[in-house]
Amino acid sequence: MAEAIQKKLKAEVEKYAQMQKDVSKSMSARQKLETQLTENNIVKEELDLLDSTNTVYKLIGPVLVKQDLDEAKATVTKRLEYINGEIQRYETVLKDMEKKSEQHREVLSSLQQEFQRAQGLAVGKV
């Protein structure tokens, strides 16, 4: 009886660990997106400041490709929107993961209690 519970407990613990990893992954991805967001904001501001006299280049690999100012502006804006969307998506995913992890935690704790009880019984028996 105790062994069965132990096995269950282990399985649950593994699941919980997995959940935690996923959560952390999502978290880090979200943080990246956040930095990109800020950066793109700065770029947008700078581009607004620039006038058409200066050329804008985009770095693609080792190559600096000339870009039109307006095009650049548009691209940056689009990117910004994209980043925002991504962040939103990640947020929802994180929430779901949190809920699931909570559930797992509860299951774990109940299992632990059972296990302890069983152990206590076993000790008593012994």
Next chain:
Amino acid sequence: MAEKGKMNIERLGGVARLREENEKVVKDCESRIQHWQKVSGDYEALNKRLKTLPDQLSYDIMVPFGPLAFIPGKLVHTNEVTALLGDNWFAKCSAKQAQKVVDHRMKYVKHELEDLSKTMKNFEARVGLAKDLETISSSKGDYVDIREDTGNSDTPVTKGKQRIAHKPNSMPKMDAVLDLKEENEGESGDGGSRNGTLTEEELWARLDELEKLEELQDEQDRLSDNADMNGEDTSSMSSEEEKEGDASPPVNGLKPGWTARPHSKAPPSADRKAGEDDEEEQEEGSCLPTIFFSHTIEPKKVRINTGKNTMLKFSERKEQKEHSKRKKKNGHSHHELHKITTPVDIYRLFVDVKNGEPVPRKSILKSRSRENSVCSDTSESSAADFEERRVIGRSFSHDEATHSDTSDGITEEDSPTAVPLHPASRFEAFSGTVVEKDPMPSAIPHLTIALPALPTIPERKQEEVASDVPPPHQAPKRVSKFKAARLQQV
């Protein structure tokens, strides 16, 4: 206490961890701030460079050539700068424009720096708090965790009711007072730092209680300073003592005016006081609703007591009594008169000197106390009588008043005859209701003759029994005296 200790340890651990976490955050903040400061420095340098760059058309420089070599070269197009806008975007712009970009970035960096410094301050404060908590929980600091276990709310409340107050109107108060006291002391018995643990309400209740007791004492002092409403006095005093005795001894500083406890435990200093002490101690020991009283009339020598006799509930009053006693004894009272510590003293000031002794002014109030109203019999009123009565504990009237009064009242005659009785009566257990002779005595200075027909108090009965002969003899006398006094006044 073991649990408390355990909790302390746990708390200590928790607090330590909290402190560590807070310190971590602080360190993190510090590192970030350093980083940003570096960045800011870099930007400053860049700014300078950009300023000076367009000064010359071209510069001769050593160009880095690979990782290990340099090659002489020229820096041309000094005004053209390709600036990284972020996210792999570049913009070609003049030096000035580049400067603008740099300025922008500087702004951003500064903003970040400020935020970081703020958070660092916050967390530093938290660290300090955690440290304080640590010291507190480990009881190393000056702060003490104040705790109050309110597990004694079920202490018997009836103790107060057992005790019978002399003053009917004050009885409920007394009860409440006693109850509160019981609760207080019950609770206070739990821990050391109790002084601060009483709730506000309890404190207020306590204050009320003390107030009432003071009032009671005031009345008592006023009414029976000299004349002893024998039983009443003793009973009141003893009952009060009993009340205090009932309460558990360790009442800490919350009883500012209650010197009784320590006093009551103090070694008796005088005979009568000794008798009283014995009584009191007996009462204390028994904690029963028995009221012992003694009509002992202190021998004069006993009167010279320090203020620390067990009867003294409020040392001040005792001192006053003793002062008055001494006064009567010695006849010099004036110097004592001027020592006003209670309202009672004021009353004493109003004294006429007759026959070389201060005679209290006659009161128009009726009182059945034996302390008589202004009486011309000051001569008769032996100081002993007064003192006896006073000693018995109830000071109904002012010293002077009682002086003269006692001469009138039964107490005078009673006292000598009562002396032999007192020892006998002293140890009589008086259980039952000690009904005040009437509400007046407590409320009104007893300047009138106490009629012998107030037998409600058994003490009185005893007295009367003892002085059977005198009372009837006195009664007419008293009346006459009273009348005489009144006539005098008129």
